[in-house]
Amino acid sequence: MTETPTAPTTSVLIVDDQPMQRFGFRMLLESQDDMKVAGEAGTGTEAVRLAAELAPDVVLMDIRMPGMDGIEATRRIIERGPVPRILILTTFDMDEYAYAGLRAGASGFLVKDALPEELLAGIRAVAAGDAIVAxxxxxxxxxxxxxxxxxxxxxxxxxxxxxxxxxxxxxxxxxxxxxxxxxxxxxxxxxxxxxxxxxxxxxxxxxxxxxxxxxxxxxxxxxxxxxxx
Missing domain, CATH: 1.10.10.10 (Winged helix-like DNA-binding domain superfamily/Winged helix DNA-binding domain)
Known part of the structure; x- marks a missing residue:
């Protein structure tokens, strides 16, 4: 009997300074058979360190955090290479910092109030090498x-x-x-x-x-x- 090939699992590092926001993302990702949470970071500095230590496939990166923000964290993660795909999370879809995040090396952006299926689709697209911005x-x-x-x-x-x-x-x-x-x-x-x-x-x-x-x-x-x- 031929075995069905197992779909690859995408590991995700969640970066957000709000614990409840990280909890919500974790619950959503852990409900998916093809995703796993590599870790969580509450600051940009911690995100840079964990990205190097854990080598996740995708980083969900909040922009506005105390200390090092998500743009600088993205830049530093990209500079270290080889790098994960970084998906910027913004509060507003016209947030001027989203473009700065893209210029820093992120592969796309989503608003935080995106529907769960939109977030999951975005992670999968970025992990596959596509740009989440259509x-x-x-x-x-x-x-x-x-x-x-x-x-x-x-x-x-x-x-x-x-x-x-x-x-x-x-x-x-x-x-x-x-x-x-x-x-x-x-x-x-x-x-x-x-x-x-x-x-x-x-x-x-x-x-x-x-x-x-x-x-x-x-x-x-x-x-x-x-x-x-």
Whole structure:
């Protein structure tokens, strides 16, 4: 008799300064067969330490905490590498700090009052290497947050080494990704096979050093390939 393969288990580090919030997240995650709680942290400093010690697959990262906030904790975790996927949790969906968290290296964000199934889907998506911010929402998100931050230092797009390394086609695809196009839309509008689009995106991620689609979009904004509306 053939055994059914066991689904991989995603380990999650919960970071929030509110004990009741952490308890709620733990109860939800422990109800899932494919998830386990690696640990809990109540401060950014503790999150950095536990991320290194426990090597979770995903970190649920609160932004506003006393002492080291979630943005700085995200930055430090990313700098240490290899790193888990970080999912920023915000109180408000227009929280200007969410973009700063993405720029620090997070793979996406969710609001704290998201439905349980939305949070679980977000964790699974991030663990699988996808960006939790849906492609169609990417431009709205970054347009909203980029106005709150100073422009990233560096050279113009033509001299940005991450962009200069791309072929003309790859630069074109990066630009339309930043405009919120899905893979299907890119394939249809640029007359490419969807598998070819995926190959181009994989090369774009490798050349720019971006960890996922959201990070690639931030590169496009930093390099001025696109501008906020």
């Amino acid at each position: 492609p169609g929402l990417t431009r709205r998100l970054l347009d909203a947050y980029v106005h709150h931050l100073p422009a990233a230092p560096g050279a113009p797009a033509a001299l940005d080494p991450r962009v200069a390394a791309l072929t003309d086609r790859e630069r074109e695809i990066l630009t339309v990704i930043a405009r919120g196009w899905t893979n299907t839309e890119i394939a249809q509008r640029l007359h490419l096979a969807e598998s070819t689009v995926k190959t181009h995106i994989s090369r774009i991620l490798a050349k720019t050093g971006a960890r996922d689609r959201v990070q690639a979009v931030i590169v496009a904004y930093d390099a001025k390939l696109v501008e906020p509306t």
